[in-house]
Amino acid sequence: MAEQYEAVIGLEIHAELLTESKMFCGCRVVDSVAATPNTAVCPVCLGMPGMLPVINRRAVEFALRVALALGCDIQPHNIFARKNYFYPDLPKGYQISQYELPIGRHGHLDVTLPGGETRRIGIRRVHMEEDTGKLTHLERGGSLVDYNRSGVPLLEIVSEPDIRSGEEARAYATRIRQILRYLGVNSGDMEKGVLRIEPNISLRPRGSQAFGTRTELKNLNSFRALAEGTDYELARQAAVLDAGGQVTQETRGWHDTRRETFSQRAKEEAEDYRYFAEPDLPPLTLDDNWIVTARAALPELPQAKEARYTGQLGLSPGEAAALADDRAVAEWFDAAVAAGGAPKTLANWILNDLFRLLNERGRRIDDIPVAPAALVALLDLVAQGALNLNSARDVLAEMLDSGRAPADIVAARGLTQISDEAALLALVEQTIADNPDALANYLGGKTALLGWFVGQVMRATRGQANPAVVNRLVAERLAARGPG
Amino acid sequence: MNLTHTDVTHIARLARLALTEEELAHYQEQLAAILDYAARLNELDLSGVAPSAHAVARQNVLRDDIVTPSLPRDDALFNAAATAEGQFLIQAVLEE
């Protein structure tokens, strides 16, 4: 993109909330990709005559959590409004949403860019609404409407236009997704459309305060598509402006295989949604008690965990980010540290050995029979010299499979490391005595045979000897026989 | 009240109503008359008066997040003008 322009990007994120039932009726929230169409619908979410909405308490609690986690001012006085527009996936002809009085406003999110720089992105508003149904277009003409998704609680998170590049957009959206998952309110599964990200993109001359004409980007089903699509759109707009043209205000789609944006729908005129207060729903007042309780129940968020891991625990930023990425992993790590483990060692074991073993088994960290304290106990055995590293890895694998304590496994498999110098010394002397040819070759200058002698001793102990001790003893005894 | 033909056409478009020219002319006249009548509200000093969107003061009416039975699909589709593959069938919606 040419230097004379500044990118102005704002993100609208729609996140379905992980409630059991829908926003305004008791229908189950189902996987709208997999579920049989129109099997999770009732007269309310079909918008049938005379049907009335009742607000799902948990949806409000989830929305409040997110608004608090994003540092928003919480509106004590919440009003639901009708947003009026016609579309076949919108059964009532209006969407119940929040307009003038959203649950959260004036929040912010600090985003760390790949270069390590931190940027603060403003959050304009967080509000509750209901999702629409889904349309499928038939090859033979016509469209089908499935209302399973109609009425699923939806949170809209609108950023300020503070984002300046596709990479920043990706960093911001990734962080939002991570926080939603931490809060247990959204699975973050973009492929299933439970998290939908729509950037508004425009350019303006560097130094200008005015906004240029913007385009809105849809159909982004991955973070990569978000970054690439945004950058593509910035370059496209720059080219239009460079050529003396004008950007058309429109909605554009991202073509995932051609990796380019295309015009979907020009906005001939500003939408007129005719918002007004939803008469079927009395106001919702979030009193201080409710807000204070919700704030107190917030988990430690990933940014805070990362800062603590690098600041207090001495981990690298990479280790901190990797451990904090998933709440279950971070909490498992925290519990292991609390059980007395050394943070750096634990980080290594979790990020390398444990993750590999989990991957091999297709399991999640919160779904294994190994308590964090059991890993700490295993690592203690290593630190005491009672177990070598290779054995420890084997033991961890068995812990995962059987759930048994590390000491039990070590004992059962006879893995206890032999560190008794007297016993090992006798074995070393015996090995040297049994192999006079090798000794002669060694004394004749083939010093590499030292390792061969160590290997013989290890084999004799079926690997249970402490290799460091054996190494030292073999070197000492060979040196005693002559010049090495 | 000056309500133009363009205004009335615009409202009909917003409301998705197919109206004949005759109807448009009729409504242009009648709406103007009703809105003139409504202009009597301009006599009132409404500064400092809170709006009443609801008749009775209630707040925080919430339900617990409990699943209740959905409609059998046949019942959901029963009143539809056209269905196919267990879904509501409509004319093609232009791909967005």
Place this chain on the structure above:
Amino acid sequence: MDIATLTLTELRDALRRGDTTSVAATQAMIDRIVAYDNAIGSYLTLADESALEQAAAADRRRAAGEDGPLLGVPVAVKDILCTAGIPTTAGSKILDGFIPPYDAHAVERLIAAGAVILGKTNTDEFAMGSSTENSAYFTTRNPWDLERVPGGSSGGSAAAVAAGLAYGALGTDTGGSVRQPASFCGVVGLRPTYGRVSRWGVVAFASSLDQVGPFGRTVADCAALLGVIAGHDPRDSTSLPAPVPDYEAALTGDVRGLRVGVPREYFIEGMEPEVEAAVRAAIEQLAALGAEIVEVSLPHTHYGLPVYYLIAPAEASANLARYDGTRFGPRVAGADMIDTVRQTRALFGPEVKRRIMLGTYALSAGYYDEYYGRALRARTLIADDFRRAFESVDVIAAPTSPTTAFRVGERVDDPLSMYLADVFTLPLNLSAACGLSVPCGVDSGGLPIGLQLIGDTLQEARILNAAYAYETARPWHRRLPVVPAEV
């Protein structure tokens, strides 16, 4: 005993005594409907088969020693309340053939109380009207004069009760649609406090104003029906969780010391002198019974009509957006998907289209503050009028309508004059008050006149008792219309 002339409570008591059966009463109603409703047109759908089944079931329950508040009593339901398995049209072509898979809450309550549902009564389309002339199907005639309207929008229910084609009925009152037809047809009709009866399953017209209300030949009949349909429903977020009193037990007839306010703004120029005279005489009667008459002022009455005709259409414009031919109702094929929606929605009748247009305009960009926003603020002033009045009086007495029933066709081309028929009823809908209409005389043409009694929030028992005291002293309800079997 002529079973057809019994009131609802008389029939209920006769059934309890075993003097008659529900099947007999139901058959009597069906016979009368077949004989007279060609002329009156009060029913859109007669559910005679299911009604007789329900009646037989009620008789079996009775024989087994069971009882219920309305066990075996045949009643009618305005066709804007949904009835599972019975077509529900809201008087509109756009719901032609619609069969809901659910009952309205009020209908559930009727059935739970043992009532027999005779059928669905005519209404102005989506309850938008004051005469039933806006029904997409046919106009209901006033049983007292078939050339005249029964009022509306619940004109079918009012006419059915007046003509002895149902022992009681339900209607809805958004701007006077129970009280005004009750007045025109000479029956008792009550509009409860907003939230007293659940709106679940009531096809929405104006959500912040709609309320289900009962019709009866007598005050006691209304009280009995209200006791059945009132009460909290968690499916309606605006439903009030207040306990339901025994409305019939409240009918003591004692109004001594009751402070009755007479609002000067309700006696305006243009009202028929005979109406004013009858209403003033009724107020005199209440005074003679020991009530204390006080003049009160509801200073913003004058603004009720414009406020109502901005708020109700605005809400309606959204409520009626769901009628697009996709999920229910007929579909009129157009050139493409959007045109099909536009053509389908052209099935709405002229008054409905007019209000959708008006409401869409009042909410549209640039006009919200000037129209809808102002109306919401003015609504506060109107509600405050009532609140202030009820600080000094217990009940407000006024005419229900400025006129008696007008002629069919007389006002159809002049929406504003039609809207004026509700000028005394609709301010109440903008407030948290309740009200009823009770017959208080007839004009020189023999057409009924209604006395409107208005009570404070949830004071239904109080206005019912005041009406009962009046009715006991002046039993206008004993006068019945003579309906010709053929026209």
